[in-house]
Amino acid sequence: MNSNLNLLQPYPFQKLRELFDGVTHKAGLNPINLHIGEPKHATPDFIRQSVADHLNRLSHYPTTQGTPELRQSIADWVMRRFNLPAVNPDIEIIPVNGSREALFSFAQAVIDTTAKPAPYVVCPNPFYQIYEGAAFLGGASPQYINTTADKAFRLDFTQLPGTAWPRTQLIYVCNPNNPTGGVMSLDEWRQLFELSDRHGCIIAADECYSEIYFDENQPPLGALAAAHQLGRTGFPRLVVFNSLSKRSNVPGLRSGFVAGNAQILEKYLLYRTYHGCAMNPASQAASIAAWNDENHVLENRRLYTQKFSKATTMLSGATAAQMPDAGFYLWYKTPVSDTEFTKRLRRDYNVTVLPGSYLGREVRGVNPGENHVRIALVASLNECTEAIDRIKSLLNNLGYA
Ligand SMILES: Cc1ncc(COP(=O)(O)O)c(C=O)c1O
DSSP states (O other): OOGGGGGOOOOHHHHHHHHTTTOOOOTTSOOEEOSSOOOOSOOOHHHHHHHHHTGGGGGSOOOTTOOHHHHHHHHHHHHHHHTOSOOOTTTSEEEESSHHHHHHHHHHHHOOTTOSSOOEEEEEESOOTHHHHHHHHTTOEEEEEEOOGGGTTOOOGGGSOGGGGGGEEEEEEESSOTTTOOOOOHHHHHHHHHHHHHHOOEEEEEOTTTTOBSOTTOOOOOHHHHHHHTTOTTOTTEEEEEEHHHHTTOTTTOOEEEEEOHHHHHHHHHHHHHHTOOOOHHHHHHHHHHHTOOHHHHHHHHHHHHHHHHHHHHSOGGGOOOOOSBSSEEEEEOSSOHHHHHHHHHHHHOEEOEEGGGGOOOBTTBOTTTTEEEEETTSOHHHHHHHHHHHHHHHHHTTOO
């Protein structure tokens, strides 16, 4: 077996199952699950219909690059959304089966394991677990940058010693961030691009939450837009990952894309041809319909905005929940340890959230996920309101009214 598999940690949901081992929950209270980042708003009818309408296409093998129509609709969306003058659908876009598989396989494609000293992959901490797994199985060591509330969840690149950067081949950033909800500023992008230029590292920008935000006049700045604004023609060493899963409430469609530097994507496409991960033709057709429509996305944001404003109003005072810049997670600071909080919330109130420490690693003496829980406001407004009510009862019981 590949010995790098031994480096993988149990996934956070496995750790959660272990935490709940032997924990019984109160009878009579319906369960409310806010631990998984799975969208629960209805899938728009026109997307479901489009899948059904194109089932006849299942009789053909799809190509790895996807249909020209799909790539064009993605390129058009990217240009509209990020105010870009031109994106070439033939060389700057590849459709992928959701951003997760692409975030993972990208590391296998770009990391040069023959490098001496052995390669590093930099990622934020806490983080979406795929980055770490991709680094390990790509033969690299992950290096973590702690992101904390006192620094507004900014990426402080100086945390890593200068000697780490020449070894760094790949940097994952998550923007908007899961779990903190932070959005990167143009200045952070400038710093990141400078590091990439100086040390030749590739940037993988995970933007799968880019369409979940709360002010229609302030969509999160994306990596391609930042590169364009800074005059970086051709997106040097930059690839972004996006997805319909959260934007269009279709996590089961498995549809996303990568966009960015054409030379990197050319090699990555070659890798994907062998990997065998072309998108199902019915999903491709439905994806075109989804990328071409913004009305359902506006409605989606309206529902999240309603829930976030309700939740943050309810959770105010000493144990206040902070409004994220974007995304659908409350990154909530707990007055007791995150695991204790999670266990009691489940046992006494039948609400499930995720301990923040499970999403982080202890680095330089601290696990920045500790004493936080990730609350995914994915359920209905009523359910989320009920869950926050129960969280308030727990806070009361703990002596934090
Ligand atoms: C930060 C982040 N990136 C990527 C993904 C993968 O999403 P998908 O594969 O559905 O596009 C998720 C899913 O929860 C996520 O939280």
